[in-house]
Amino acid sequence: MQILQLIRDRFRVVLEPMLQDPALLGATLERIVPSREAQLADYQANIAMPLQKVLGKPPLEIAKSVVDGLQVSDICSNVSIAGAGYINLRLSPEWMASEVMAADRDERLGVGRVSQPKTAIIDYSSPNVAKPMHVGHIRSTVIGDAISKVMRFLGHRVITDNHLGDWGTQFGMIIYGYKHFRDEGRYAAQPVAELSRLYRKVQGISGYQESLGNLPKFEQGVEQAHNRVRMVEEKLQGTPNDKKVIKELAAAQRGVEVAKEELRAEREKVESAQRDEELIRDSQAHSNIYEKVLAETAALHRGEEENLGLWHAFLPNCKDEIHSVYRRLNVEFDHEYGESFYHAMLPAVVEELFAKSMAVNSDGAVCVFLDGFDAPMIVQKQDGAYLYATTDLATAMFREREFAPDISLYVVDHRQGEHFTKLFAVLKKLGYDRTDFRHISFGTVMGSDGKPFKTRSGSTVGLESMLDEAVSRAMEVVCDPTTGASGQMDQAEQQLIAETVGLGAIKYADLCHNRTSNYIFDMDKMVRLEGNTSAYIQYSYARIKSILRKAEEKGWGESSFRSVPVRLTEGSEGGVSLHLLRFEDMLHQSMVDYTPNMITEYLYELAKLFSSFYDQCSVLNASTREEALSRLQLTSLVGKTLRKGLELLGIGVVDRM
RNA sequence: GGGCUCAUAGCUCAGUUGGAUAGAGCAACGGAUUUCUAAUCCGUAGGUCGAAGGUUCGAAUCCUUCUGGGCCUGCCA
Incomplete structure (x- = not known):
């Protein structure tokens, strides 16, 4: 039962002759809402006050003439005017009783199906396979699943797609790990666990080397922050009471603290890694591991036989692992195309962007510049590799061809807001303007300290x-x-x-x-x-x-x-x-x-x-x-x-x- | 530097898109039980809605400025 619509329809009969403008009529009807204060009313119409200028009458007079014409005696036991011109409605117990009976006898509990169903694509969860799922994945999965279920229940055509990260650098890591660190016995017995170990191992070495490389940068950062404080201090001597400069000094001093903290955290990472003898030994034997990982990834993307073969061997295992989590959460998807599915379509995306004069070469990369943004959307790197923006474009274009959605939802955390703003802008320019693209963004899961939720040791919490x-x-x-x-x-x-x-x-x-x-x-x-x-x-x-x-x-x-x-x-x-x-x-x-x-x-x-x-x-x-x-x-x-x-x-x- | 976002009771959070006296839950205090599962219910107390201006019949909500957090910001996703 849609009570609101029922009541609004009754008001429409009265208001239509009073208001010529259909837009005004619509806006006015929207001001009929469930009452916040249950003691005052069940529903209230806050329509008389805004209409006083339009109709040139005092609100109480408007309210009275609306109430006089209103026919709701079958559903309401009381209609009254209060305060500045609020129209208060009380539903009649008899009518509610009959509606309760009807709902109890209905399989759908009295909930109808929408008269004009829409096709909606909902993209949610979308973890990277081969990496263990963690807390960060829970929100997208749970929110996306709920939205899908509700829309489907309301009668819309819902298509869910788990846009798996199954083609990224993490496979370069696993492939590299497999080639250099694998334990045949363990791989044969428990492939998923072994792959996961390999991923963590390579990731660990790479992280350590990155942190090590970062140290000079962070030391320099502290130095620069100090310099900035000195500069502002000098400036302050020239103009001792300038509030702006005083504030600037405070900001600069905070900057020092932030830089020191960053350096401290990075040093701690390095030191804790250095207590791990095996990691240090491996790190020495595999210098610049991240570059080697990228090379393995690039080889996979080129279609090089060995890496592609390994990818085909690993993927089902990785997916099994993820599916077991979904089974437990009771979450299902209609599709699970994943990034790899779009790989072959990426060159055509870039070509189309060139053909429509939207893409340009800039510093050797292919970029789409957009109004209102300093940074472009980069769709192809200097080395020729494609990026997730390219894949997202290909994905959206594929979905348009395949499903012609009215609505396309991306349930992804808020940090990617700018990415989606750009993505949607590009899609619109490409002519996909009949679809309502929306970034369903969400906030971060925090620990009790108010910082992003981590374990005591600082790693992410496994799902x-x-x-x-x-x-x-x-x-x-x-x-x-x-x-x-x-x-x-x-x-x-x-x-x-x-x-x-x-x-x-x-x-x-x-x-x-x-x-x-x-x-x-x-x-x-x-x-x-x-x-x-x-x-x-x-x-x-x-x-x-x-x-x-x-x-x-x-x-x-x-x-x-x-x-x-x-x-x-x-x-x-x-x-x-x-x-x-x-x-x-x-x-x-x-x-x-x-x-x-x-x-x-x-x-x-x-x-x-x-x-x-x-x-x-x-x-x-x-x-x-x-x-x-x-x-x-x-x-x-x-x-x-x-x-x-x-x-x-x-x-x-x-x-x- | 630019952009996005947040700030509401001691704590954790709502607030139906501008409506009446700003609401819940925890925690605190006071009541209710020969129980259809008390794992519950009823009540009391607790607020300068970060600050200051502005817009109008009316602002926690919209605009401006300020303060303080978080996030993003050219080749990761």
Whole structure:
């Protein structure tokens, strides 16, 4: 049920004759919204105040004439004017009751399919294969998966594509590692583990050599920072009270601290590497390893037989590893073309850019210069190699040919904002202007120190170990035999609950923050049963299932409670019902800017409203059979809505916990 | 240097795109239980929405300046 549209349609009848301009009419109708203050109204129309200039009448007079013409007696029990000219609507309990009944009888819980479905490509997760997945991948995966599921449920044609990094430098590293460091036995027994070891080994040597090479640069940086302070100090002597210069001095002094810290961190990296004798030995034997890695990568890209053969041998293993993570997360994709798929198309992309006079040679590289940006988009390097911008162009062009999408979403972290702005600008210039390209950017996962989430030793946190920890924490919290129903369960059921609650906690914690902001990762908080967590909602669901089981035992199954009408008498019943009926509106709203946190907020609110109802209104021990059956219907719909909502977020439920 | 972005209660965060007295959750304090799973519910307290101007019927939200963080910035992805 789309209540908002229903109400707006009623207002349209009144407003259309008053407002000639269709754009104004549309904007005015958009000012009819759910009320923020539940005590004041269910819905409010903030339309009279902005119209006072247009119509040349005082707002209260406008509001009155609108209300006089408004025909809503079938759905509203009260329409009033308040304050500066707010029109407040209260939905009638009878109408809500009939809508609750309809929703409970509908497989889709009363949610319709959009009348004009759109084709949407959603590009998310997109890790580099052969590198272990880490925390950084969780947001893209979880947000993209949720958006896909919601859009699909609303009736759009959704095509998901996991744009795997399967063609990059990491394969150069593995190939180099395989050629120089492989352990045949281990490779035969556990290829994935061995490849991963090889990757880490080469990466380690390369990182060490890079840090070593960086030291003089960072030392120089500190030196320069000091020089800058001296310069500003001299300048300040000339103009002692110039505020700007004083500020400049402070900035310069901070610059010294930053430079020192950078140098210190880099030295520490080097020193800790130097404690690793094997690494030092290997580093001496393989000097300039990164250049050699790039050479292996280039050979692969040229199609050199040995490297291409190794790539073909490694890729399935690497993919298997990644797929096992997706299986656990219950995430699926329609396509997994990956970067390698586009490799052969890249020369044609560059040619087309030249043909349309968009590309130029600059310092030996092929560049596309764009208005408003100093730096160009580079599509081919001096050495002839292509870059990810080139691949992204080829990918978008392929998708246009193959799927003709109306919407194309890239769920990628915010640091790539400028890249996508440029990419979309180039695509538009190339003539792909019928597609709504959007960068669905998101913030960084931070540690409790407010810095990007890392382990104590400073490395990134592995995704799988994080999932394991969430599950074991969930086990501690949820399967405490003194609380809940866990005392009655065998180990297998407890394990299933821990898995469902643990993974749900990770996903929910991610989704419940506005995607654009950074958030602080706090495992303790996210597996709790109190507060805005998945476990609280899952627990509400389990209690609902418990009531429904007991009702069934009393002979009050679905067919029984559906035989009586729903009646909303208590305040908490009305509160739950109103919220239930907003499900569809909320789903649409959450897809305007692709903000899944609107869904978590809705579900949390629903669970809270239900707990309140649960506390105030006994279902099975209601005063009459009719009342009990009426409340059972409400309970049933809350349960189904919670389950559906969580399902759309990729989160499961359990029948008891 | 240029660009993007953020700053809301002690802490973690919302804020439906400019609407009424700025909301949740933790933590703190006070209540409720012969329980349909108290893993709950009800209440109290907590705010100069970073600062200062501006735009208008009305600003946490839009504009300008400032302060302080984060990120990006020519051949990594």
